[in-house]
Amino acid sequence: MFVTEPPIFGSASTATTNDQTRRTNLSLILSLVHHRGSLTRAELARVTGLNRSTVATLTGQLGELELLYETSPGTSTTVGRPSSHVHANPATAALAVNPEIDAITIGLVGLGGRVIKRIRYPTQRIPSAQEATNIAAAVIDGMRGELDSVYRIVGVGVAVPGLVRAEDGLVTYAPHLGWNDEPIARMIADATGYPVWAANDASLGAGGELLFGAGRGSIDLLYLNGGSSGIGGGVVTGGQLLTGTDGYAGELGHTLVNSAGVRCHCGAIGCLETEVSRQRLLDAAGLDVVGLDGVGLDGGDGDELEAALAESRDPAVGAEVDRQIGFLSVALRNAVNVLNPERIVLGGFLATLHSLAPERLAQAVRADALDGPAHDVHISAAGLGSNLLMIGAAELAFSGLLADPARVAAKPSGLLASDA
Numbered sequence: 507m508f509v510t511e512p513p514i515f516g517s518a519s520t521a522t523t524n525d526q527t528r529r530t531n532l533s534l535i536l537s538l539v540h541h542r543g544s545l546t547r548a549e550l551a552r553v554t555g556l557n558r559s560t561v562a563t564l565t566g567q568l569g570e571l572e573l574l575y576e577t578s579p580g581t582s583t584t585v586g587r588p589s590s591h592v593h594a595n596p597a598t599a600a601l602a603v604n605p606e607i608d609a610i611t612i613g614l615v616g617l618g619g620r621v622i623k624r625i626r627y628p629t630q631r632i633p634s635a636q637e638a639t640n641i642a643a644a645v646i647d648g649m650r651g652e653l654d655s656v657y658r659i660v661g662v663g664v665a666v667p668g669l670v671r672a673e674d675g676l677v678t679y680a681p682h683l684g685w686n687d688e689p690i691a692r693m694i695a696d697a698t699g700y701p702v703w704a705a706n707d708a709s710l711g712a713g714g715e716l717l718f719g720a721g722r723g724s725i726d727l728l729y730l731n732g733g734s735s736g737i738g739g740g741v742v743t744g745g746q747l748l749t750g751t752d753g754y755a756g757e758l759g760h761t762l763v764n765s766a767g768v769r770c771h772c773g774a775i776g777c778l779e780t781e782v783s784r785q786r787l788l789d790a791a792g793l794d795v796v797g798l799d800g801v802g803l804d805g806g807d808g809d810e811l812e813a814a815l816a817e818s819r820d821p822a823v824g825a826e827v828d829r830q831i832g833f834l835s836v837a838l839r840n841a842v843n844v845l846n847p848e849r850i851v852l853g854g855f856l857a858t859l860h861s862l863a864p865e866r867l868a869q870a871v872r873a874d875a876l877d878g879p880a881h882d883v884h885i886s887a888a889g890l891g892s893n894l895l896m897i898g899a900a901e902l903a904f905s906g907l908l909a910d911p912a913r914v915a916a917k918p919s920g921l922l923a924s925d926a
């Protein structure tokens with residue numbers, strides 16, 4: 507699903523034609539600049555192993571397609587000709603949509619991964635798929651003048667807190683939203699006219715953190731997000747997002763952490779998300795969601811919750827934090843033993859829990875996991891904060907363009923990536 511930088515040469519080099527090589531190299535250069543930010547031509551040559559004249563040709567072609575632009579380096583004190591800086595062109599952009607139980611968030615994300623605009627539209631009740639579609643379409647319609655005149659939109663990525671079939675963006679089951687078999691990608695495509703892809707929010711978060719955030723440079727990463735809709739997970743292994751047969755892999759929120767626990771909405775007993783929950787933290791701290799900035803909490807900042815918990819002198823709050831860290835460490839121990847990740851990235855209220863006692867969580871995981879996989883694992887908070895799901899969902903929409911820049915970008919505006 508995610509386009510990490512492709513290999514420089516096709517895997518079957520004997521069958522590689524010039525066209526395929528050119529396509530692969532264009533994809534490589536565009537992906538590198540998109541994911542890593544500005545690079546000089548010399549850096550691109552060094553990272554890709556391509557010679558500088560080939561890099562110049564490729565960046566020139568991507569410039570003609572208006573996907574990259576170059577700036578001159580100014581004066582250089584080093585010997586030799588200074589290398590121009592290559593930047594992603596944010597005028598090519600993707601839209602992102604994230605339906606949650608109390609809001610629909612819509613974002614505009616430029617090539618290069620920068621969030622240009624983010625609009626959170628609160629809802630009075632849990633939105634149905636049709637209501638989420640209507641709100642997303644209305645907000646996008648309100649931006650339409652700007653989108654049509656300033657941006658080239660590659661499509662829409664939807665981050666859904668639930669199980670999403672990768673093939674067609676059908677939400678098979680989103681328990682907190684109460685959605686069953688909702689063809690959300692098709693619905694939003696019909697309502698907006700843009701091509702639309704949908705995937706599980708935590709899987710998209712894992713990809714976002716891997717490519718742009720705290721997981722940058724990792725190859726084996728576990729991402730866990732705690733939101734108002736429970737706990738979702740995404741697993742990157744060997745640089746690839748683990749999808750499973752139908753795209754449902756990574757549901758760590760429904761792994762067993764307490765065999766004497768309560769029944770989860772999924773039907774099982776003692777799931778991680780029944781023991782480790784934002785609501786239980788709010789209850790312990792005597793906080794009401796209404797009194798907090800919902801944007802921060804849902805989006806992953808959680809600053810106010812963190813401040814309230816950190817400042818509390820109530821021993822019941824400390825006990826609840828300890829209890830949740832204990833159960834979170836059980837789930838992480840299991841994941842470390844099974845997956846041997848290099849890095850664990852925690853988002854949403856899980857980042858808040860972690861920040862309250864970073865050493866305690868790491869120690870608990872290290873103490874209980876097997877010595878081998880536990881030795882080198884790093885646990886950290888997500889780096890992209892409230893922009894994470896916008897960036898992750900946009901990446902889904904960018905993936906066709908990144909895989910084949912010339913074919914996708916050459917299409918007339920409005921038809922971009924429509925059959926990618």
Ligand SMILES: [Zn+2]
Pocket residue numbers: 759760761770771772773774777
């Ligand atoms: Zn469950």
